[in-house]
Amino acid sequence: MQSALQLPGPKAKAIIDRDREVISPSYPRDNPFVMDFGKGAEVWDVDGNRFLDFAAGIAVASTGHSHPKVVKAIQDQAEKFIHISSDYYHQKWVAFGEKLNTIAPFQEDALSFMTNSGTESVEAAIKLARHYTGRTQFIGFLGGFHGRTMGSLAFTASKPCYHEGFYPLMNGVTHVPYPDPYRPVLQSLPGEHYGETVVRYIEEQILAKVLPHRDVAGIMVETIQGEGGYVVPAPGFYPALRDLCNRYQILLIVDEVQSGMGRTGKWWAIEHFGVEPDIVCVGKGIASGVPLGAIIARKSLMNWTTGTHGNTFGGNPIACAAALATIELIENEYMDNAAEVGNYTLDALHEIKTRHPSIGDVRGMGLMIGVEFVKDHQTREPDDELRDRIIHQAFEGGLLILGCGISTIRISPPLNISHSEIDEGLQIFEEAIALAARKQYSAHVA
């Protein structure tokens, strides 16, 4: 590990001071990183310090920072035209829609609606589900994160601070436990998978007692929970959920804003579970960092008529050009890399876990990996204080990582990261765990 960096450096500090004067204080900034430039999985701050990026701008820089092919696609498009508005047509928008149709995780043909962010994709899914079904109610999951605008915020349930001071939210969302295999809150029947238990709870406790199924438009779920802790759902969940939705004509809406675009080694995480959703919410890594989102819906569902939904920037040509270049790179190389390097990283983390009793759980798929810290393996009491120290310590060692859930660290690097970069980052990570644990111990005995 390089000797601890002195952070922030003088140039970074000056920018942070200016930022404080003019930028909303609501943004959560864990570490004083002021970016100068990036290349692949490496980033440099304005004082010339190099970091490995295991966060990728919250799982956004899917093809790495400033991939030359993405940069070229953006440059070429910018020279032709930057904007025309969704009142007209252009080639790249159609080509992007065609591509989404070919990679949609269902057999039926797909139609797509383009947005500018994840939250806007979720809003579009809510509206389409209500419009198509004529029903008003939804089921969401505790620990879920779907965005911060009023509709998506009604589903978001990962921290109370997201809601505090913002009521009333959109009406009509009932939350149920997410099938978290490490922290189950429901009792399974003998021989029942925990994923099935959660679906049985929805049917027997929610639909049978409080929420009439004929009023439920959709169930919205993060295929793998992101901000809530990088939680891979327990076995049995998706087949049982799909079956429940079929029985009551409820739409299955998967939020793949974080888990999609090849991150788990398949285009969409839902493909690992053998079921087909009705609507897919897309965002983050779709255009390597150019703001773009979409919903992909079964063609028969997207029957809303002219004017019922729209936006000015939908299908922005620069965003579509970046998305087309991104999709090609992911398709040709990086999805396979995510699967392969992801397995390698998971194995390495399982080994690290044997040396650090503070690691309670390691889980994930592809390059969407969570490492959860606990005070005690038996009680599984979360150690959020240690987790925060580790993030800080890793930063000083030259590694960008982000937290999620109560006491989890997420590892979500660019999909083209190499084995040697993973090795380097994990070495910094492990040393950060040891240093943070030592500091915590000395703070407690002092």
Ligand SMILES: Cc1ncc(COP(=O)(O)O)c(C=O)c1O
């Ligand atoms: C699963 C999921 N859905 C939706 C969103 C909201 O996306 P955005 O921040 O682009 O609005 C996020 C953001 O973290 C997310 O992880």
